[in-house]
Amino acid sequence: METKGSFVVPPAPLRLEGVGITLREWTDDDLDALVEVYDDPEIARWTPVVSPFDARAARAYLDKARTSRAEGRTAQLAITTDGGRPRGEVLLFRSASDERDAELAYGVGAEHRGQGLAGRAVRLVAELTLRELRPRRLVLCIEHGNTASEAVAHACGFTLADEAPVPRxxxxxxxxxxTWSLRPEDADRG
Structure with a gap:
């Protein structure tokens, strides 16, 4: 389905499986795992998530995620290998820079890095988004120097866009x- 206006986040519940992972909605049983993923110096350095990230922060984060989900603004999915314990998160939302674009963000817990989870999650969500939701393009907004996220972007076929940096x-x-971008026609070639 091609959209000419704003990108629309798919309705809940959303569950994606493939490439050795399962992406699923967060549950109340995931609060401890949220702390394990987000209470990390690298996550604190590169994301807007509060630090330290404790049980209270996890509860607030999940509540905010649910509100955003109910309003159709964001899909925040736990990255799992089997549908069970979360090892990270991938977010899909309308870009603040251009509402025709979809934006992804992601984070993987320290003990789960180096397993390709972020790249597999990005590929899985990108495939669904570009094939079925048809935004103008899919973007990743990455702070210069975040070499791990830049490597994921490059490995997933995103290219650095020739545009001014986005202030946040x-x-x-x-x-x-x-801004790193992937357009539907670029994904079709890959």
């Missing part, structure tokens, strides 16, 4: 994020 507020400071 994170933890009381402005960060400049570079």
């Amino acid at each position: 507020q994170a933890k009381g400071r402005e960060v400049l994020l570079r």
